[in-house]
Amino acid sequence: MNYKESHNLILNNIARFIDLTELEKQKYISLLTEIKVEKKDFLLQAGEITKYEYFITKGCLKVYTLDDEGTPHISMFAIEDYWTGDLSSFMTKEPSRYYIKATEHSELLGISRTNYDILFQEIPKFERFYRILYQKSLISYIRRSNHGISLTAEERYIEFKKKYPQIVNRITQKDLAGYIGITPEFMSKIITKVNRM
Amino acid sequence: MNYKESHNLILNNIARFIDLTELEKQKYISLLTEIKVEKKDFLLQAGEITKYEYFITKGCLKVYTLDDEGTPHISMFAIEDYWTGDLSSFMTKEPSRYYIKATEHSELLGISRTNYDILFQEIPKFERFYRILYQKSLISYIRRSNHGISLTAEERYIEFKKKYPQIVNRITQKDLAGYIGITPEFMSKIITKVNRM
DNA sequence: GAAAAAAAATGAACTAGTTTAAGACTTTTA
DNA sequence: TAAAAGTCTTAAACTAGTTCATTTTTTTTC
Numbered sequence: 001m002n003y004k005e006s007h008n009l010i011l012n013n014i015a016r017f018i019d020l021t022e023l024e025k026q027k028y029i030s031l032l033t034e035i036k037v038e039k040k041d042f043l044l045q046a047g048e049i050t051k052y053e054y055f056i057t058k059g060c061l062k063v064y065t066l067d068d069e070g071t072p073h074i075s076m077f078a079i080e081d082y083w084t085g086d087l088s089s090f091m092t093k094e095p096s097r098y099y100i101k102a103t104e105h106s107e108l109l110g111i112s113r114t115n116y117d118i119l120f121q122e123i124p125k126f127e128r129f130y131r132i133l134y135q136k137s138l139i140s141y142i143r144r145s146n147h148g149i150s151l152t153a154e155e156r157y158i159e160f161k162k163k164y165p166q167i168v169n170r171i172t173q174k175d176l177a178g179y180i181g182i183t184p185e186f187m188s189k190i191i192t193k194v195n196r197m
Numbered sequence: 198m199n200y201k202e203s204h205n206l207i208l209n210n211i212a213r214f215i216d217l218t219e220l221e222k223q224k225y226i227s228l229l230t231e232i233k234v235e236k237k238d239f240l241l242q243a244g245e246i247t248k249y250e251y252f253i254t255k256g257c258l259k260v261y262t263l264d265d266e267g268t269p270h271i272s273m274f275a276i277e278d279y280w281t282g283d284l285s286s287f288m289t290k291e292p293s294r295y296y297i298k299a300t301e302h303s304e305l306l307g308i309s310r311t312n313y314d315i316l317f318q319e320i321p322k323f324e325r326f327y328r329i330l331y332q333k334s335l336i337s338y339i340r341r342s343n344h345g346i347s348l349t350a351e352e353r354y355i356e357f358k359k360k361y362p363q364i365v366n367r368i369t370q371k372d373l374a375g376y377i378g379i380t381p382e383f384m385s386k387i388i389t390k391v392n393r394m
Numbered sequence: 395g396a397a398a399a400a401a402a403a404t405g406a407a408c409t410a411g412t413t414t415a416a417g418a419c420t421t422t423t424a
Numbered sequence: 425t426a427a428a429a430g431t432c433t434t435a436a437a438c439t440a441g442t443t444c445a446t447t448t449t450t451t452t453t454c
Contacts, residue, residue, distance in 0.1 A: 019339035031410055065347070067347055075342070075343050087339070088336045091336070124410090127325040127328045128321075128328075130328045130332070131327045134331035134335050135327070135331050138334050138335045138338060139285045139288070141341075141342055142285075145338055145345050146272050147379070148342050150264055150268075150378065152441095181347065182440095182442085183443080185403080185444095186442070187402095188401095188403055188404085191402095349408095349410075371432085379433080380412060382413080382433080384410075387430060389434095
């Protein structure tokens with residue numbers, strides 16, 4: 001069968017870990033919601049309960065918290081072919097502490113909590129898909145939390161550039177500072193220094 | 198059926214997320230290896246390929262990397278009823294960058310990579326178990342990696358004490374410093390200060 | 395395409411956390 | 425149970441990163 005581009009993208013993403021029959025593909029797609037957001041729009045704001053887990057088919061978003069001083073701390077950037085959301089609020093149905101904001105016009109596919117539960121009942125293979133997906137995310141967050149406490153800001157910047165070359169040019173230096181965990185001023189100094197090397 | 202204490206502990210841990218039949222329980226247990234380590238023994242050293250994922254039935258261990266200067270950065274402490282290991286090396290079969298060392302006499306149940314794969318074939322329900330286990334770990338590592346860059350060392354210490362009161366009294370201040378991401382000297386100052394408050 | 399708003403650069407004064415060193419205390423080992 | 429090894433404390437000098445303030449550059453908006 002012929003699917004639209006965004007559906008092809010998500011089906012290919014899933015095909016990395018599990019094989020679905022035509023019927024399963026159609027069933028899966030029927031559980032998704034299409035969402036479009038303009039640059040600067042929020043997909044989620046602190047205090048709200050997350051309705052969806054998201055797959056990005058187009059665009060770029062940032063996931064962040066605000067501390068007591070109102071300084072943003074960016075937890076991830078998500079672009080095409082990435083999954084994002086607030087897994088904690090999605091699972092517990094408690095208010096989120098995160099903001100998710102589009103840094104470009106973005107298009108997403110969302111799965112609601114209800115449909116997420118239905119998915120596992122109807123196509124148990126998805127337990128495997130999410131098992132592998134979470135396992136891979138876990139490995140990279142374990143590494144990130146280690147690097148956050150063991151590397152200098154400069155080392156974290158060099159590592160980010162190496163790991164996410166597609167992202168580094170799409171975001172502002174200010175947002176990158178919020179991800180690295182430093183002030184925009186110090187980020188500016190590091191970039192000047194590293195480019196000089 | 199009657200199981201030994203360590204097997205009861207692991208079966209109860211699993212029963213949080215999935216129900217197993219008697220037969221499945223016995224099958225599962227047959228896939229585990231019992232491991233005992235003395236204080237200061239290594240379960241894993243950097244450069245080795247991890248053989249097992251571990252469930253701790255008794256004792257306490259630390260998981261850490263060494264940086265270029267030989268300074269340890271502790272990624273987690275694991276006590277009774279916790280899972281640990283190097284998931285990255287376990288999955289990719291590449292050499293680990295981690296050390297796992299017992300800080301007390303410890304007893305563990307290990308599952309080998311071969312048996313881990315068999316487990317999913319024979320009892321597919323375990324995909325669900327690991328999906329939920331990894332999901333929960335992921336949520337806490339996402340939070341940790343955020344706090345690592347957004348909180349001060351003092352705030353991270355207070356948070357650790359609140360979150361893991363059972364662990365804080367079992368480990369040295371030096372190891373706690375390695376987890377918080379600061380020097381033992383500064384850890385000492387923080388503890389003096391916080392206790393004075 | 396001009397005006398406004400936001401991002402980036404630069405520099406000086408500051409602070410959280412490091413380094414080095416030395417002495418006191420505690421645990422391990424023979 | 426004494427000696428050795430490791431841990432904890434304290435303090436002074438230092439450095440990575442912050443804060444605040446100002447100017448320049450880029451992006452957004454009408």
